[in-house]
Structures are given as C-alpha cells and as structure tokens.
Amino acid sequence: MKVAVLGATGAVGQTMLQVLAERLPEVEEVVPMGSPRSVGKTLEWRGREWRVTAPDPAAFRGCRVALFSAGSQLSREWAPVAAAAGAVVVDNSSAWRLDPDVPLVVPEVNGPRVADLRNGIIANPNCSTIQLVLPLEALRRAAGVEQVVVSTYQSVSGAGRKGTRSYESELAGGRDPDSPFPGEIVGNVIPRIGPLRDDGWTEEEEKMRAETRKILGLPALAVTATCVRVPVAVGHAVVAMTVLERPLSLGQARAAIAGMPGVVLWDEAADPLPREVAGGDDVHVGRLRSDPDHPNVCHMWIVADNLRKGAATNAVQIAALVIRG
Numbered sequence: 001m002k003v004a005v006l007g008a009t010g011a012v013g014q015t016m017l018q019v020l021a022e023r024l025p026e027v028e029e030v031v032p033m034g035s036p037r038s039v040g041k042t043l044e045w046r047g048r049e050w051r052v053t054a055p056d057p058a059a060f061r062g063c064r065v066a067l068f069s070a071g072s073q074l075s076r077e078w079a080p081v082a083a084a085a086g087a088v089v090v091d092n093s094s095a096w097r098l099d100p101d102v103p104l105v106v107p108e109v110n111g112p113r114v115a116d117l118r119n120g121i122i123a124n125p126n127c128s129t130i131q132l133v134l135p136l137e138a139l140r141r142a143a144g145v146e147q148v149v150v151s152t153y154q155s156v157s158g159a160g161r162k163g164t165r166s167y168e169s170e171l172a173g174g175r176d177p178d179s180p181f182p183g184e185i186v187g188n189v190i191p192r193i194g195p196l197r198d199d200g201w202t203e204e205e206e207k208m209r210a211e212t213r214k215i216l217g218l219p220a221l222a223v224t225a226t227c228v229r230v231p232v233a234v235g236h237a238v239v240a241m242t243v244l245e246r247p248l249s250l251g252q253a254r255a256a257i258a259g260m261p262g263v264v265l266w267d268e269a270a271d272p273l274p275r276e277v278a279g280g281d282d283v284h285v286g287r288l289r290s291d292p293d294h295p296n297v298c299h300m301w302i303v304a305d306n307l308r309k310g311a312a313t314n315a316v317q318i319a320a321l322v323i324r325g
C-alpha cells in the first residue's frame with residue numbers, strides 16, 4: 001500500500017513519516033512531496049531512500065491515503081486533486097477544518113465521523129484543540145459540558161521549522177531576521193499566536209473555539225482561549241477550566257479522565273511536563289481539581305507532544321481508520 005506525504009520535509013511531515021513507520025506496517029511505499037527547494041533530495045524511510053517530488057496529479061495515483069502538511073494554501077489547491085486521483089486526504093492544515101462537508105476527527109472522541117467522507121477529505125484539528133478535547137470529552141460524558149476557558153503554553157515547534165530555528169539561534173545568542181514570532185522568544189512569553197482579528201481575538205484562539213464545538217458536536221458551546229507562545233522546544237500545555245452541566249466530585253472526575261482512551265491521568269505527586277512527555281503519543285492530565293466555590297467546575301493541566309498527538313499521530317490514526325475500516 002502506498003501513502004503520499006505532502007510537506008514530508010517539514011516538522012510535522014518528518015514526524016508523519018516516523019509515525020507511519022511505527023504504526024502502519026501495511027504501508028510499504030511512501031511518496032514524499034515538498035517545495036521546489038526539496039525536489040530531488042532523498043529521505044530515508046524504513047531503511048530505503050525515497051526521492052522528494054513536487055505535488056503532481058499523477059503522483060497521487062495509486063495512493064490509498066495522502067497526508068497533507070504543507071500549509072493551508074497548498075491544501076486548498078491540492079486536496080481536491082489528490083482526492084480526484086483516488087486518495088483519501090488527511091489534511092493537517094486549517095484549510096478544510098470548518099467545511100461542513102469535511103469531518104474533523106480526533107479518533108478517541110469522534111472516530112466514527114470518518115465514515116461521513118463526502119469529498120475525499122478528512123481534517124486533522126489544531127494541535128492545542130486535539131489535546132484539549134480528549135479530557136474534555138471524558139468530562140462531558142460524565143456530567144455534560146457548558147463552558148470551557150483555556151490558556152495555552154505552546155512550544156516553538158508549533159511554528160514549524162522556522163520556529164525551532166529562531167529559538168535555537170536565540171539560544172545561541174543570535175537573532176533570526178526570519179523569526180515567525182512577534183518578539184524575542186528566549187526568556188519571554190508571547191500572548192499572541194497567529195494573526196489578530198478585528199474583534200481582538202487571534203486566529204489561533206478562534207480555531208480552538210470553532211474546532212472544539214465541531215468535534216464535540218456542540219455548536220453553541222462557550223469556548224474562550226488565550227493562546228501563548230513559550231520558550232519550550234516541543235510539547236504544548238493547556239490549562240482548562242470546565243463548567244459542567246451537573247456537579248462532579250473529584251473522584252468522579254478522576255474516574256472519567258482515567259477511563260478515557262489516549263489519556264494518562266497523573267496523581268498529585270508529580271506533574272506532566274512538556275520536556276518529559278515529548279516523544280510520546282498520549283495526552284497527559286495533571287493538577288486535576290474540583291473548584292472550591294462551584295461544585296460543577298473542574299480545573300486541569302493538559303500536556304501533549306504537538307508534533308505527534310497534536311499533528312502527525314492523530315493524522316496517522318485517522319489514516320488507520322480509513323485503511324482498516
């Protein structure tokens with residue numbers, strides 16, 4: 001079986017190739033695609049060298065799945081082409097996430113939505129949204145959810161190779177003129193990710209709101225986010241305050257979260273930290289607390305690897321659902 005990877009040379013694309021090798025033994029061939037800068041280079045995958053090509057209609061033919069991770073503009077242009085060539089596109093950009101004809105999937109939460117495929121495209125959510133919705137869905141199943149207020153602590157690799165490059169050059173004492181960040185990131189925190197909209201919220205914050213509503217199937221759910229970039233290499237953290245429909249004791253909240261597939265619940269003795277959980281596929285929940293003043297409010301700290309569960313692993317899990325049914 002053959003799988004195409006558009007953006008195979010990028011931060012997420014490289015991780016996709018790695019996770020494909022780990023999780024989908026039935027995939028024997030890959031078709032890595034990149035920009036004209038990378039065409040002709042070779043990438044090592046499963047002990048063989050694979051030549052990077054430019055996206056091309058013929059290159060998608062015979063691919064069961066095409067994993068896309070080269071930004072929204074390329075996804076808008078190439079996803080319909082790949083789908084017309086017979087591949088199911090799993091798109092990691094924001095291009096198709098809110099399209100009513102495109103399922104937006106986190107397998108542990110709404111995996112069966114994969115069957116709603118209409119135009120050959122399935123969207124992979126935003127990285128912070130993926131790690132939020134797993135424990136949120138666990139709480140929703142236990143006591144219903146009315147509102148969620150989050151603050152994120154997002155690593156520099158969330159801005160792709162450019163983000164990591166700038167962080168590393170600042171650590172070495174330099175300053176990168178191509179930095180994707182609006183200020184110096186080392187020794188700092190920056191409360192702005194993505195463009196600012198006219199209403200004062202950033203696009204990243206609006207993505208968390210709209211995508212959480214779509215994944216949970218709750219179009220009126222109150223969701224507000226403040227998204228912050230922090231000087232961490234890999235691994236995003238999210239603080240979430242959740243208002244539930246019914247009171248939930250701490251014991252009930254712990255049982256709900258501990259029983260959720262893909263989630264690891266930590267006890268009070270230690271906290272999950274980005275540097276320690278990076279490299280794994282689970283979503284880690286710590287600092288779980290009931291609110292002292294509101295019996296239907298719950299607080300938690302959620303950490304995951306943004307390149308794996310926040311992007312590549314979730315996409316490969318979707319591909320597995322497509323391939324294995």
Ligand SMILES: NC(=O)c1ccc[n+]([C@@H]2O[C@H](COP(=O)([O-])OP(=O)(O)OC[C@H]3O[C@@H](n4cnc5c(N)ncnc54)[C@H](OP(=O)(O)O)[C@@H]3O)[C@@H](O)[C@H]2O)c1
Nearest residue numbers: 007009010011012034035038069070071093158160161311
């Ligand atoms: N980083 C994260 O944690 C994360 C999480 C969730 C979603 N995402 C989304 O995933 C996508 C990729 O992000 P990333 O972080 O991997 O970015 P990245 O490291 O900058 O990689 C971008 C990839 O796109 C390719 N590309 C750029 N222009 C191209 C063109 N004209 N034709 C073909 N390929 C082209 C690049 O190829 P070259 O190497 O040839 O330039 C590279 O492989 C974005 O939509 C991002 O929003 C990222």
